[in-house]
Amino acid sequence: QEDENGILFVCFPVTAIATVLSRSPMTVKRSLNELEIAGLIMRVRQGIGEPNRIYVLIPGEEDAALA
Numbered sequence: 001q002e003d004e005n006g007i008l009f010v011c012f013p014v015t016a017i018a019t020v021l022s023r024s025p026m027t028v029k030r031s032l033n034e035l036e037i038a039g040l041i042m043r044v045r046q047g048i049g050e051p052n053r054i055y056v057l058i059p060g061e062e063d064a065a066l067a
Helices: 014-021 025-037
Strands: 041-044 053-056
Touching: 014 025, 025 041
Parallel strands: none
Antiparallel strands: 041 053
């Protein structure tokens, strides 16, 4: 999907990721936190009950549109 600025993102609920990867939701949350801390993804919260938008970041490239 694309956001209002034309930037691609993924909307994938934690429970769905856990099911696809055969892991617990807690493991998925921990892994997403590690990826975010490492600067490989950026999560943007949506409304209540909606999955976060996950933007995949490329190391070494800064995108002013995401800041």
